[in-house]
Amino acid sequence: MRADALKGHLDLLLLAIIEDGTKHGYAVIEELRNRTDGAIDLPEGTVYPALHRLERAGLLTSRWDEVNGRPRRSYSLTAGGKKAAREKRREWSAFALTVQRVVGAPAWPTMA
């Protein structure tokens, strides 16, 4: 899937994945890849700036733990993040339904 097709939807994808429970960045990326059967396979480093932006906006909170002798940052949704996830999911459903109504319509009949 082209990266520009994801524009505007990455926030919803990340919030939906972290909604299931606290995850660190690699786990988020792996989950995104697994749920889409590899259709969404972004350069892994580009997801972290989006996670940081969501944290700055107050939708995620993070904490540092030590795992295998290394500092590891894990993310979880805030109350505002849960609300934003619901709102974005609702927006997406409405958008998808609208598009489906157009592209799902039969083709304009042509003269034989």
Add this chain to the structure above:
Amino acid sequence: MADDGLIAAYLRELRFSVARLADADDFVAEAEDHLLEVVERLMASGHDASDAESEAIARFGSAALVSRICITQAKQGASVPTIRTRQAGLAAVVAPLLLLFGQWGNAATDRGATHGVAVVMLTLSFPAFVFGLWGLRARHGGLGQLGRAALVLVVIAPPVSLIAAGWGAPFVFIPMVAAAQVAFAVEMLRASVLPVIPLALFAAGGVAGLAEIGVAGIVTAAGGNAGHVMYLLSIPLGLTAAGFAWLGWHLWCEPAADNGGRLRPITAA
């Protein structure tokens, strides 16, 4: 951090590329954890160390790409309206009205209660304008260093222009605010969070203000009366007011994502 090898070299390049970000150290630590985890998993599946490091770096993305995304994202918000941004939006709608009716009352009346009310409205229009700008900046998650500098420029414009120019204060105040306005509009257009048309109007107001001051300066330098040029101030003011109020209305109409004004973190499951 690993001292040698491809990962270490990549992290050094990444650290250099993101050095101007506030959370650069945290980001590099996170990247190191990610890359080493990928290497461990690849080696567990049979890859040798060198191939695993190359693969991990290739999957992570080049330092140039990742740093470019970091810098771009640092200027963007999460498109999340809050109670405070809604309030700032209302202030942005009200600010032009306070300026318009305040100036009308100030010019049309002479002393008395009505004149006093007009002066109060005029005075309140500027903090309302600043609050509206703050809301626009907050709505975008900060707008980066340029957004911060533009807001500071607006806040210091009144005292700086009064101290520097006295009765000529408008000729310092207007370009300071107009320049900040243009910077704001450019950053907001790049972030692509709010509609383009009001942003364009807001930007046009700033550009028109700068142009008008420029023309006034040329006229003055040529020995003419710049006051005639300043009568055209209604054009940049009108464009700015229209764009700013439109943006403010957009902020006001968005449902807030927070509860009670503070986004409360939840404990991890």
